[in-house]
Amino acid sequence: MRKEKISYRKAIYKALDYALGSDEKTVFLGEDISAYGGAFGVSADLYKKYPTRVISTPISEGSFTGVAVGLSMTGYRVITEIMFMDFMTLAMDQIINHAANIHYMYGGQIACPIVVRTPAGGYRGYGPSHSKAMENLFMSIPGVKIVAPSSVEDAYGCFLSAVYDNNPVIFVEHKLLYNLEEEAELQSGKQVPLGKARVIKEGGDVTIVSHSYGVALAKEALADLEADGIDAELIDLRSIKPLDIETVIESVSKTGRLVTVEEGSIFGGVGAEVACQVIENCLQYIDGRIVRVGKADVPIPASLTAERFVLPSKGSIIEGVKKSLSW
Amino acid sequence: MDILEFYKKALTIRFFEEKVDWLFSRGLLGGTTHLCIGQEATAVGVVGALRQDDYIVSTHRGHGHLIAKGADITKIFSELLGKREGYCKGRGGTQHLCVMELNFLGTNGITGGGLPIAAGAALSIKLSGEDRIAVCFFGEGASNQGTFHESLNMASIWNLPILFVCENNMYAMSTRFSDISKFDDVALRAASFGIPSVIIDGMDAGRVFENTKKIAEKIRQGGGPALIEAKTYRFCGHSKSDARLYRTREEEAAWKQKDPLPKMELKLLEVISQGEIEVIKRSIKASVDDAYEVAVAGEDPGVEEALEGAYAQREDLLPQGNI
Known part of the structure; x- marks a missing residue:
């Protein structure tokens, strides 16, 4: 497979497409992910390719994250998009008290394979509630993984690893990286293992x-x-x-x-x-x-x-x- | 509806909860607990009208729901006692009690925390094209949480197969519903999401069963979400240390007149004798005591159980399958 110039945004799109396309038990939830294509244009036309499994939600971060928990406990792998990382605060109860705890507190009966995708970061003049990179907020939460790749190949490969991980994963996408273009070889379905620098x-x-x-x-x-x-x-x-x-x-x-x-x-x-x-x-x-x-x-x-x-x-x-x- | 079976379930719940109360009074249990004594009719009436493969999401006051769903009370005692043999290896305890093999997706320590999870289970059913339903118990107190409004809204717009069951026992811990809501009925709130609702006497197991049966079947056939508000009352305090200063003894006495168990006994007397009822009572009481004795003799968790398992492994078998 030859290398081609591809953007970070497109790499995540391709990884989403791969995950949704290869497994019918995968669902993608978030705000404005249908005709708008996601606030930062990542999901683009995926809603047309997977009309029943790309689900645009009401502005209810707290509860659609809970919906993801319910879906994941009953047989689905779920990807959610929290439009700005700052809005994670609204989803915290379901992430911290539910998703993160479930495998442990239920004695290993079940797990929550959820990827919470979220555009993060500043340098764009968005002000206090639309600019934060809050990876550290989740560091003290057992049960959660935190991934924040910087390259195009890693965006693709780490995303797929996150999808197939059996734990809730916070997947941080910096807004200024979306337009980053690199020569990359995105082998279909190739995963980059989590936890390797x-x-x-x-x-x-x-x-x-x-x-x-x-x-x-x-x-x-x-x-x-x-x-x-x-x-x-x-x-x-x-x-x-x-x-x-x-x-x-x-x-x-x-x-x-x-x-x-x-x-x-x-x-x-x-x-x-x-x-x-x-x-x-x-x-x-x-x-x-x-x-x-x-x-x-x-x-x-x-x-x-x-x-x-x-x-x-x-x-x-x-x-x-x-x-x-x-x- | 098999009145005898319902009675036995309700009695099991009552005796189980009384035993838990007794254990706390002796300092034999850690943490806290929320007993459902007085509310047995909603547990047996709702759950008795469901299929085994229907999902249930419960609350902090969830022992009754779980017993009604068919759980082994020995394993519930084990869980409350923090024993290795508990359903969750003693890690969850009373407020985080999940039994996947019974499609029981957990009691829940966060008021309103279960509502969106139940909506997720219902979405899962819908996407998979199954004909089961999800049932979410919650209290009137939870109807002031954002998750209540958000979850009902999503259930409505996506036409999810979900039954919301509000056990309105009038008090959110110590706070009377009339002090925190303009109206006495939670069911009114369902209307704003276009969700049909019914208000029923939650102290009458037969009434609860009949309504649930009818509504659940409608949901199963694609009718979309519905809400049942069962007016009920907890005879004991909110949790183990509650002096009940926020309500009168007269009010309690009035509600105790509506105790669901004597009501069921009255019905039963049409088919069996008082003597037979006494035999059933003694036998269930003994089985609850036996279950506790078995559970308390179990093993405490080891250091591995305490320190391992925060993360699921890739090779762990999940219903999703592994890739």
Whole structure:
């Protein structure tokens, strides 16, 4: 199969198409996923191909997520779309108290194979309720997996892994990645396993760990760092839970320095967890300051100018790397 | 309707709940519990009118529904006692009690949490072209949750095979329904979703059965969702530590006059003798006591049961099948 240029948006469309097309016991629920094609155009014409199983719902995130739980307990694999990750708050009871618990609390009698797809992230001036990347909200919830791929191939392969996983999976799609185009080989039905990080660029001076759009920002920073003679290693976590800490530890054992990059809050964030696990496991190899780059502890302002001061950027990543190396 | 079978089920529920109450008073059970003493008629009347393959989603006050569905009371005791032999290995307890083999999709610790799950089960039935139905029990208190309105709306627009059964026992914990609703009837709310409803005497098992039977068949034939509001009363407090300061002893006494069990006994006396009823009572009481003795002698969970199982494995066999 030859590689072709394809967008992140199209890759998820293809994965959705594959999942719905290969198994009649798969349902896709969400708001405006029929004629509108999904708020960000991901599902496009799928409602025509699978008219009974692509179901456009009322604006009822809390309850259509519950509908997904009921469907999954009675024999369906379910994909839902929460239009903006900020709206996850409305679905939290069904995700946290129900979907996440069911396999454990019912003694393994049944599970909830649900993928909650959700467009996330800022940099678009949407303001406090339409801009968040909230992966960290789910980190403390046992039973839930969190996946946030940054590349086109991973978007396709991780999505299918999420669909065929037997647990609720929060699948985070950064809005600024939708138009990302890459040469990709999307083998029909090929899955990328969850819980495996990817080393995007090898380097010996410092380890940068990120996921989702943070990886795109870190990639931009790499060229500038190289110009300054800094050879950074960049790791894309791809999935936050399960977390592939081994790959990070291996890298930090080599570089001795760690910089984490995320779009969510630094306080209680992904970087905090990664850094702590690194300290617990390979403190002896650390010989630089550990730096976390992420969102300031404020809501995300609507002003595009103000937003830049709050969210991570190429500049703040470079600054973070230099801070790590300076100690 | 087999009145004798209904009576035996209702008695089992009553004795089971009384035993649970007794165990709590002795400090022999952990956590909390919500007893359905007084509400047995809705459990046996509704469930008795259903098929074995119909789905049920229950509430925090769900022991009666589960016993009516045919669960083994020993395994329910085991679950309440946190034993390995419980239906959920002791992990769920009273408010998270699921029995998939009986199509019982769980009691539920979140008020209103079961409503959308039942709608999902109904959507599943519809997509699969089956002729079973989903039944969702909930209390009048849950009708103030968003999930009530959202779920009824979806059930209505998608014409789902679902029966909503409101057990209106007048009090959401301590809060009287008339203090939190402009109207006394939950059924009025169904009208705004175009869902037909009926208000019935929930203390009369026969009445509950007949209505459920008729409505369930209509739903089964594609008639779409319906709602039954059964006016009922819990004779005990909301949970184990409730001094019942929010209602009068006179009101309680008046409702106890409507106790569904003596009503059933009166009917039974047309076919069997008082002596035979006493024999049945003693036998069921003994079977409940025996079930408890078996359950309490069971094993406590090991560290593996406590720490494993948060995630299902890929190879776990689910009804979805694996890919």
